Amino acid sequence: MLNILQYDPYLEPYKEDLSLRLFEFARTKKRLLGMEGKLSDFANGHKYFGFQQETHNWTFREWAPNAEKAFLVGDFNEWEGSQHELKAAYGGVWEIAVPGRLPLGSKVKVKLVINGTEVYRVPSYIMYAVQNEYLELDGVIVEPRYEFKHKSPVLKDTAPLIYEAHIGISSEEYRINSYKEFTVDVLPRIKKAGYNTIQLMAIMEHPLYSSFGYQVSNFFAVSSRFGSPEDLMELIDTAHGMGLRVLLDVVHSHAVKNVGDGLNLFDGSSTQYFHAGGRGEHEAWNTKLFNYGKDEVIHFLLSNLKFWLETYRFDGFRFDGVTSMLYHHHGLGTSFDNYGKYFSRDTDIEAIVYLMLANELVRQVNPNATMITEDMSAMPGMALPISEGGIGFDYRLSMGVPDYWIRQFKEKSDEELDLMELWWELTTRRPGEKNIGYAESHDQALVGDKTLMMWLANEAIYDSMDSHTDSLIIDRALALHKLVRLVTFSLAGEGYLNFMGNEFGHPEWLDFPREGNQESFQHARRQWSLSENENLRFKYLLKFDQDMIALEQDHKFLKQSGSLQQCWIKNQDKLLAYRKGKLLFVFNFHPNREQKLSLYMPSKPELIFDTDDNKYGGFGPRSSFTYQEKNKKLELLLAERTAMVFQFSS
16 A cells, blocks of 8 residues: 555655555544445535425435524525525534425525524535625525536646646726637647646636635635636537537635635534634635635535536546645645654644645546646645655646746856756655646746746847847747746646747736736737737747647657656756657757757657647758768757757657
């Protein structure tokens, strides 16, 4: 059961801690399921709580153990509720059976009496919620009906090529975009770009648009800003028909503090869903923290995962904020520079067990699902199977890579690029674990930071991206943008992620309408037309990205980490060469000097990709190569800030 020690012998001193994970995991399952139960049978809260249409009536149930009375109120009973009082059932559950049907589209809340005071709450399992005139959320009774036409694609041995997307900012217009418009306008772009997986952000309902979807109020509700549940179903079904899988960026690490909209103080007690006192507060995020050791909370969150898999047919999850879950200090101000920091009194074993339960559940519901974790601490075993002593995710995000690139361009000159440091940053993994590599995600685009293209080009991006304007700044920016992406794509993981628009160097940052910017949509949209304008150089980066992604489609090398072979690395000359699968990658990072390189190669390779090609905004082909059959030498002359990719027949 502790095969993880064979992957990483340095974990041997922490064998008892690793065993404790498995022991608590088994003990929790036994407590929840008995001896032979399955998590997939346990995680059915969405089929019991909330509104359930039965043969002759609607049944509504809510869990509020601290309430004294409960009423179902809405516009169907003029928000009065005396005729719709819920009865107390077992375990703090309240329920009511309403003959016939409640009107679909009705706004609804639960009125609870707590210590003699009436309070109103959005039902915890509501599938849809809208903002009312008081800027608060009302639940809405819905019964989504959509006939899925397409089966989910199965990737199996194919590397996930992930397009991270936000529905609301996906329009070029100064407004919030919709599920339907995304389906028509953006899905074809993603398909054409060659990505095989979409990661959707901000789907779970959140009151504050500018929270980027990371302060969730209603865990079973789709964001009504973008449209209806059926609209999201159609989006996912259409994506499946295109051969695209769809992942949900799921937020189980914390919840919004709003009282009335979400779960905070739902039944008047601070401990219904969350930890008591300071342990239940995330001071940096100003949010509430779940009690992962409480059976009802485990049931709620696991049911939530099964709900998204079954009802909307998502193909897996990217778990947000996992570092915050793993440690009582949430990773704040902590440098994880030795193994002891992963296994200490600061480690939240209940949260680890929950993540293990979540992974096992998802496998039971959909064995082909993809599970990705966002963990900046690099907890050992995060992306190893539970059966081997791991936590069960398929992939972890290579979170250090974007930070590395930002530091390089923010703090250092191009001459100071350290190739040994670069190689270490891009190739170092937890033994046996798979990563998703990326040069930048939405994190690097948020207000207060800059995208890579903005770090490279700065103000020149506004007036020098014209194809007919000579600019050394833009020449450098385009060249490095391509090199950064190619080396990250090929080295930093067994999969790859790109945030919407970054593939063509989308300018500026992300900033949602708010009081501080006069409610402007200027930076809460994607300017697709920049990449379609024949007079602008953004088109070159888009073409480059499409052809780079095609390298993996054609050669399937990303998952072949075991075949990685460093052929040359010389920091002084800024030269790097390596083989992966049947491909040879050769880079000259030098800012102003062409370089010669001689490599032993057993057979003559074929050039298939040159970053300096003029179709990518380069000046080439300037680089050249010859192969000497007699001594098996590949002789290369590489132009400055360029890279070439070669293919071997065997």
